[in-house]
Amino acid sequence: MSNSTRCAACKSLRRRCSEDCALAPYFPANNPQRFACVHRIYGASNVTKILEQLPIHARATTVDSMTFEASSRIQDPVYGCTQIIFKLQRQIVHAQYEIAKVQAELALHSAQHQMQQQNHTTNYQDQNQYYQAAFEQEEFHFDQ
Amino acid sequence: MSNSTRCAACKSLRRRCSEDCALAPYFPANNPQRFACVHRIYGASNVTKILEQLPIHARATTVDSMTFEASSRIQDPVYGCTQIIFKLQRQIVHAQYEIAKVQAELALHSAQHQMQQQNHTTNYQDQNQYYQAAFEQEEFHFDQ
Numbered sequence: 001m002s003n004s005t006r007c008a009a010c011k012s013l014r015r016r017c018s019e020d021c022a023l024a025p026y027f028p029a030n031n032p033q034r035f036a037c038v039h040r041i042y043g044a045s046n047v048t049k050i051l052e053q054l055p056i057h058a059r060a061t062t063v064d065s066m067t068f069e070a071s072s073r074i075q076d077p078v079y080g081c082t083q084i085i086f087k088l089q090r091q092i093v094h095a096q097y098e099i100a101k102v103q104a105e106l107a108l109h110s111a112q113h114q115m116q117q118q119n120h121t122t123n124y125q126d127q128n129q130y131y132q133a134a135f136e137q138e139e140f141h142f143d144q
Numbered sequence: 145m146s147n148s149t150r151c152a153a154c155k156s157l158r159r160r161c162s163e164d165c166a167l168a169p170y171f172p173a174n175n176p177q178r179f180a181c182v183h184r185i186y187g188a189s190n191v192t193k194i195l196e197q198l199p200i201h202a203r204a205t206t207v208d209s210m211t212f213e214a215s216s217r218i219q220d221p222v223y224g225c226t227q228i229i230f231k232l233q234r235q236i237v238h239a240q241y242e243i244a245k246v247q248a249e250l251a252l253h254s255a256q257h258q259m260q261q262q263n264h265t266t267n268y269q270d271q272n273q274y275y276q277a278a279f280e281q282e283e284f285h286f287d288q
Contacts, residue, residue: 065222073213127271
């Protein structure tokens with residue numbers, strides 16, 4: 001491959017980019033930042049070693065995930081992308097708390113509803129019994 | 145430092161472990177696996193470079209998070225710890241769906257409860273009006 005068509009990795013490492021360069025398909029010349037990021041954290045030789053142990057169809061995804069992790073490590077050298085994991089775990093704890101809260105509200109609502117229905121039925125039956133008794137007294141009075 | 149007290153990094157790299165070895169505090173000799181894992185993914189020189197750019201108090205956490213990422217990458221060379229991020233994101237989407245579902249149930253319950261209360265009040269008033277009208281008729285009859 002001529003100098004002008006070297007991949008970003010070979011250009012950065014000032015070497016010839018061979019036809020079978022393991023990095024060329026994933027580090028195009030027009031995105032030198034992508035290789036710089038991965039190289040700074042893992043080093044080109046480690047990336048190459050990891051890629052060469054994988055089937056070709058899995059390599060693009062591997063480079064994507066390594067680029068993501070490397071760029072997270074550059075942004076946050078102490079926590080890297082584990083910071084994202086902590087944040088997501090906190091979000092899940094919060095969401096589980098929310099679910100529990102709404103489920104408790106629903107259970108309370110349901111219990112209150114049941115109690116009110118029982119009260120309505122009792123009041124209605126009492127009222128009915130009162131009026132029926134009153135009518136029966138009147139009827140008894142008419143018969144006399 | 146004598147050969148017997150070299151840190152896991154210096155022992156693995158077959159070098160003398162100096163008093164000011166940047167890796168020694170984080171890679172004790174009794175845990176060679178920890179260094180092997182980080183060295184395999186990042187390389188000792190990249191780890192040293194990252195640590196040397198950070199204040200001493202932040203280095204232990206940095207090595208912990210890098211060890212976690214490296215061991216995730218060894219377990220899952222394609223996704224590394226981004227797989228954990230995807231799983232957590234899916235869990236959050238599921239939890240948000242659960243919250244929305246329970247909130248919708250609560251809203252439905254609340255609306256049904258309100259409708260039933262209105263029906264009870266209307267039935268009760270109808271019943272009352274019926275009996276009162278009946279009584280008034282009787283009274284009217286007695287007066288005649």
